[in-house]
Amino acid sequence: MTERLATGAPTAWGSDAMQNRIRRRYRQERLFRGLGIAALALAGGFLLFLLTTIVASGWNSFRATEVQMAVTFDPARLGVDAAAAKADPNLLAKANFQGIMGDASDAQFGRGVRIVSDGAWLTLRDMAQADPSILGTTQTVWLLTTSNIDQLAKGAFDLTIDAADLPVTATEIALWKRLNSEGKLRTGLNALFLTGADSVDPELAGIWGALKGSFLMLIITLVISFPLGVLSAIYLEEFAAKNRWTDIIEVSINNLAAVPSIIFGLLGLAVFLNTLNMPRSAPIVGGLTLALMTFPVIVIASRAAIKAVPPSIRDAALGIGASPVQVVFHHVIPLALPGMLTGTILGMARALGETAPLLMIGMRAFLTSVPQGFTQPATALPVQIFIWSDNVSRGFVEKTSGAIIVLLLFLLLINGLAIYLRNKFEVRW
């Protein structure tokens, strides 16, 4: 080769060997492109399959079935004095609405047949409190049905098979058919699913309790891990001497990011619950535990972002007499911010989807109320999904997928936010 270069003979591009080499090169290129496209198609296919299954089985959880019935608001049965209740509707809070609802159900659907959800009396109470003048009258109302009727209405059961194999009774099927033909069933938006907390009855169960628990936790996680992570990263990158100690710290932080999340749950259990005696199942404990887990992720992402800032920018600022702190705050952070924010948001997304450590600190309690604060018992969205997925009832199967849709939507939102912020703060060179 060197000889040929030395003699200066022209390269024989037309020779057979050269042509073969060129053909082989093109073949390799085509093969590589093909493999890439195939891999992409496969991944896309899996994603599509996952999304369609979940959406197909979950979208029904956003709809609920109601039945039309006549209910008599009899003050005697309600156990209130009509005149007094009209003056002060608050007296109706403890009235026996279950009673009047049961009576109406027994009369219209037959004794002991459950068509109306146990929780539907709340609708009656709200009605009466909003307008006490209906006391003593009979009203036509739409009430939430039981999960079985709801599922029948949504066509969840294969009615061609023997009724004995179905989780619904023949009576329920017959009633559903009758009500359906009479036009006394309707399916609409399931507000309860988006505003309620967990319940033993699938038709009354909602995700708001779990969602709010997740939000409360993420607030704690963000408030703790973002400043700590970013400050640690800045100190380690810009101020700390490079020696054995900083090396050890660096290795420890990298390892911390790789520790399985359940270990953080155990740590949270030992430190926050057993040692510091913080309240069990509380968002503050969940948030702190997730902050431990998110902190190393933020440190690593922030350090990478800071490292990517060209040293010449620091030199430029130092060269005109900027102090190290000014260099960091005026030049390094603005340039590293997109990377820091992206890392933080992705860490938060991971925290939002985390289940195992929360199970360890008791956030899997069955809670029928929405948490009101950081120290109240709460659960989290992924934990709620985990709890519901354990339940074989058809109504909860649907709710599980519905909750997954909500979780995925929030993850999508968070990732979208990450992309938006990155583009917004990115400094173009």
Added chain:
Amino acid sequence: MNQMSMDVGTALGSSEAVADAAPKMTARNVAVSYGATQALRGVSIDVSTENVTAFIGPSGCGKSTFLRCLNRMNDTVASARVTGEIQLDGKDIYAPDMDVVQLRARVGMVFQKPNPFPKSIYENVAYGPRIHGLARSKADLDGVVEQSLRRAGLWDEVKDRLADSGTALSGGQQQRLCIARAIAVNPEVILMDEPASALDPIATAKIEELIDELRGKYAIVIVTHNMQQAARVSQKTAFFHLGSLVEYGDTREIFTNPREPRTKDYITGRYG
């Protein structure tokens, strides 16, 4: 060879070296090593306000390294170790009580590679005066920015686009922006590391004019690979070779009558 010597000779600036009143900066026996490699040894030089000092020498001989000692920029290189003594106005700049941040405001630097901030052209120049509180008002700051850009010969090209990013300028424009940024702080000493390496003859002439204009008010050190330029703008020249200061003296002497054969070879282009 004689021809080249003649060329450089005719390029010599009209201004002769004048006697230094008192040197602005003095370096004594300065040595620098990066880890195990010795980059510079035994350098002793005086830098004065009266005379512009040029550093010449082949690539990698330690010119930038020495320049970076004068404002302690080598502090930022973890492996760099500087020994010897460097004084600014008779005060040791490596003394523990030296305020490095203030030192760098007094000893400004134009880096070898243009390094504008990824901010607007205006912000690039205004940053230094702003952090040091040198401008009393917005109008004052505007004035400093304009004057600095004018002196660097960049004003006419950028006066309508001061809000554009400094990094969107051409290489040569960036170089002049960095010069403007350095002089905007009003330093006492200006260290210029090949400030005209990417400039056309007209822009180069502007920079050389600027240097001439600043001489007497500021102590100026310029690193250059352009012999004609060294001859034109400087009154003192230091020739570095393989980490040592080979020869240091009046520019006229160095270019017309070098004592060292190595200097002569380099100046006349015989150096390999």
